[in-house]
Amino acid sequence: MIALLCCLFLAEPTKVVYAAGYIPNIQFAPFYVADVRGYYREEGLVLEMDYTMGPDVMKLVALNKVQFASADPDGFLHAVVRGLPLIHVATLYQRYPLALIAKEPLLQGPTLKGKRIGISGTYGSSYLGLKAMLAEMGLALEDITLATIGFTQVSALQNNQVDAVMGYVNNEPIHLESLGETVYTRTLGPAFSFPGVGLMTSRTFFEKNPDLVQKFLKATFRGMADVLADPKGCFDLVVKEKLPELQNEKNSKSAFQILEATLPYWQSERVSEEGLGQCDPQLWEQLAKNLAGTTGNNSYLDWKTWVNRDFQSNLPKP
Amino acid sequence: MWQRFGWRTVHAVSSVWVLILIWQAIIWIFAPPVWLFPDPTTVWKRFLELWHLKALQPHIWTTGTEVVIGYAVGIGFGMLSGYAISQARMLEKLLTPYLVAANSVPLVAFAPLLILWFGNGMRTKIIVTALIVYFPMTVSTITGFHQQSPWHRRLLESLHASKWQRFLIIELPSAIPGLLAGMKIGAPLAVVGAVVGEFLGTGEGLGHLILEANGLLDTPQLFVAIIILALMGICFYLATLGLEKLLTGPWNHRRRNQ
Amino acid sequence: MIKFKNVSKSFGNGSQTISVLRNLDFHLEPEEFVTVIGRSGSGKSTLLDLIMGLVQPDEGTIERVPASPSIGYVFQRPALLPWRTVSRNVGLPLEIKGIPKAERDKHALIALQKVGMDYAAKLYPFQLSGGMSQRVAIARALVQDPDLLLMDEPFSALDPILRENMNVNLLRLYQRTRKTILFVTHSIDEAVILSDRIVILEDGCFLDEFPIHLPRPRDYHTFNTPEFAHIVRQVRSRLPIQPNMPRKVV
Numbered sequence: 001m002i003a004l005l006c007c008l009f010l011a012e013p014t015k016v017v018y019a020a021g022y023i024p025n026i027q028f029a030p031f032y033v034a035d036v037r038g039y040y041r042e043e044g045l046v047l048e049m050d051y052t053m054g055p056d057v058m059k060l061v062a063l064n065k066v067q068f069a070s071a072d073p074d075g076f077l078h079a080v081v082r083g084l085p086l087i088h089v090a091t092l093y094q095r096y097p098l099a100l101i102a103k104e105p106l107l108q109g110p111t112l113k114g115k116r117i118g119i120s121g122t123y124g125s126s127y128l129g130l131k132a133m134l135a136e137m138g139l140a141l142e143d144i145t146l147a148t149i150g151f152t153q154v155s156a157l158q159n160n161q162v163d164a165v166m167g168y169v170n171n172e173p174i175h176l177e178s179l180g181e182t183v184y185t186r187t188l189g190p191a192f193s194f195p196g197v198g199l200m201t202s203r204t205f206f207e208k209n210p211d212l213v214q215k216f217l218k219a220t221f222r223g224m225a226d227v228l229a230d231p232k233g234c235f236d237l238v239v240k241e242k243l244p245e246l247q248n249e250k251n252s253k254s255a256f257q258i259l260e261a262t263l264p265y266w267q268s269e270r271v272s273e274e275g276l277g278q279c280d281p282q283l284w285e286q287l288a289k290n291l292a293g294t295t296g297n298n299s300y301l302d303w304k305t306w307v308n309r310d311f312q313s314n315l316p317k318p
Numbered sequence: 319m320w321q322r323f324g325w326r327t328v329h330a331v332s333s334v335w336v337l338i339l340i341w342q343a344i345i346w347i348f349a350p351p352v353w354l355f356p357d358p359t360t361v362w363k364r365f366l367e368l369w370h371l372k373a374l375q376p377h378i379w380t381t382g383t384e385v386v387i388g389y390a391v392g393i394g395f396g397m398l399s400g401y402a403i404s405q406a407r408m409l410e411k412l413l414t415p416y417l418v419a420a421n422s423v424p425l426v427a428f429a430p431l432l433i434l435w436f437g438n439g440m441r442t443k444i445i446v447t448a449l450i451v452y453f454p455m456t457v458s459t460i461t462g463f464h465q466q467s468p469w470h471r472r473l474l475e476s477l478h479a480s481k482w483q484r485f486l487i488i489e490l491p492s493a494i495p496g497l498l499a500g501m502k503i504g505a506p507l508a509v510v511g512a513v514v515g516e517f518l519g520t521g522e523g524l525g526h527l528i529l530e531a532n533g534l535l536d537t538p539q540l541f542v543a544i545i546i547l548a549l550m551g552i553c554f555y556l557a558t559l560g561l562e563k564l565l566t567g568p569w570n571h572r573r574r575n576q
Numbered sequence: 577m578i579k580f581k582n583v584s585k586s587f588g589n590g591s592q593t594i595s596v597l598r599n600l601d602f603h604l605e606p607e608e609f610v611t612v613i614g615r616s617g618s619g620k621s622t623l624l625d626l627i628m629g630l631v632q633p634d635e636g637t638i639e640r641v642p643a644s645p646s647i648g649y650v651f652q653r654p655a656l657l658p659w660r661t662v663s664r665n666v667g668l669p670l671e672i673k674g675i676p677k678a679e680r681d682k683h684a685l686i687a688l689q690k691v692g693m694d695y696a697a698k699l700y701p702f703q704l705s706g707g708m709s710q711r712v713a714i715a716r717a718l719v720q721d722p723d724l725l726l727m728d729e730p731f732s733a734l735d736p737i738l739r740e741n742m743n744v745n746l747l748r749l750y751q752r753t754r755k756t757i758l759f760v761t762h763s764i765d766e767a768v769i770l771s772d773r774i775v776i777l778e779d780g781c782f783l784d785e786f787p788i789h790l791p792r793p794r795d796y797h798t799f800n801t802p803e804f805a806h807i808v809r810q811v812r813s814r815l816p817i818q819p820n821m822p823r824k825v826v
Contacts (some may be wrong), residue, residue, distance in 0.1 A: 054532070055532060055533055056532075059354065060354075062354075075533065075535070076533050078533075078534045078536075079353070082352070082353045082534075082535045082537075083351060083352060083353050084351075084353050084535065121521065121526070121529055121533060122521055122526075123530040123533040123534050146521070148438070148521025150433070150438070150518045150520075150521075151518075152430075152434065152438070155434055161437055161438070258506075422824075466630070468654070468768045472655070473649075473655045474672075475630065476628055476647075476649040477669050477672050478632070479672045480670070481673055487668070487671075487672075488657065491657065494659075516755075566659070568700060569658050569700045569701070570702075
């Protein structure tokens, strides 16, 4: 009798809250698929999604209000350098899908000079990406005109308020094309690439519940592997179970395009060799050097203190 | 007069110090991490840092300009349209529900639309600020111009005063309390309006400093920006109080119903 | 001097015309103190408006000597502008006529002296009591040295003791200045103590007229004389006592 009760008690699944840092979106397909197909349940977990926007999610994790969160890696490094007790445990996007976007083919050094480029703010990933891209082209910030435009990238470019915008490969170009515009994009080359969005948790949680962390990551990357293997099937599943607002034909089409544009970023040479879960450490090194250079603070170079790269998914390589 | 003014300043200054002490006490009791809730000294140090880097002054100037110009525009148009509406009963009956509705819609909902139409520059911020100030000012102006005493009107009628004389001698002075009420309400609102505009992304102004601090997890900077904004709002409000004292001080001290 | 001949006045339009004054004959001689007693609805306000030239009669004529007399007007409330000093309030009629400030202030002070309120020139209305405010209002009415003083129940908002006090002050003022005064009141005592002649206005017509043979100068003591009581009784007996009827619709 007591044994039965103990079993029931032990069988009680643990709730984990994941703060995605954005509104419900097809890009969270791995989580939705893993949830619907019971991967979390198999690990004894119950997933709850939290849709708080922006860098505030890191404070939520640091205060143990949520267990896991995703944020831009540069934001993550800023946070940990300031003392937030966070630890990065896995990478979802092998590269940061930053892109310079324009309606005309002017995304080369000589043609970009003197143009107006829109970024969301002088502190976030778009700023970081722009500076890296300019460096790649051999231009300096003074060679272009910077325009801070918040989150109005699509309309700003459409209305020609700017000549180009910094955005994400799997976001603004797709919206612009659906509005009938021709779109040209430019992404960062390997020497200037940075890691993409990943997963973090608080140090205390990581130290107290290392198995929970493993289980969560395992289930999540199972979901990702499923999406990579069968994008259409998983898309339909997610739309049916989690994102009914995408059942509208127009929304459905652009959402699927977003998913298709995202898939390459979940894959890389490294993933083909070693499986999902982590990215090339060289990318972290590049990011750290960049941030140390711009802020003059060498603490960034100790990125390994905050980035744990132990987790590796043992799934058959996609 | 100096006696009274002197005491008021002492009062104000000491209450500020009390607040700072309470702040420090909270830090001592709860020991929150710096990135969550910094202590007064850290914030002060960060302020000095930013000031020396000249990182604050241009933003304060930008937000200040938006506030002042937006306020002036909003108040000005509010007074004009409020007066016009108060003189036409039909118009007033027609428009009042819309004015009240416009007053109730939070500006945050409108601001992105305005940025879409007018672009991202200072002009839009001024428009946002002017709008947020305009509606309560108009309503207050209408009320103000209805405060006229019928006895005063009878008096000027009996003296065969012209319409213009009636306006200058009784309508306008009677309306001043209402006008001042609108101006007082508008002062802190103007600061809100300017910052809301900046929150949608400009790269300039105290609102931008707040966003930047948030993005870089620089909580001391966040506090510096917020405190400066609060001070700006307070100063602006005190200025309107000063205007009120100037205009109504001598005779409003103990108003009797005539 | 004012003379009304057969004056009628109605208000309203089309089917809803109300006759306020009907075939009224009235005269007011220079230096006369005449009181009109009338209940609410009897047409007193319209009478005053006609005299002031704010409305025109529908029928009949109004003769005025001089043709455009300057009129000082006092009504139930002092209606002082609270944001102006007493002096600037008193000078208001002159300001409207466009007279420069220095002259205005001079005349204002003289007017205030006449009512014994010159010390209050730099004060604000909120610093005055009810009686003081009303005296300032009278000074305002006197500031242009008017040909005619119209007083429409000026003391009705004051308490009885103060009222008696104001009556005596007005008598003394009249004694000194000998202005032509048309006074309107509900109070029979007040009418008798103040006037040379009482006219009773009822339902748009003059019901009766009383010369008052009390000798001047009159003062507090006059209230106690048997003649005063006798005249009051007489006037009271001639006042209509039935309740107000709705105005006749023409």
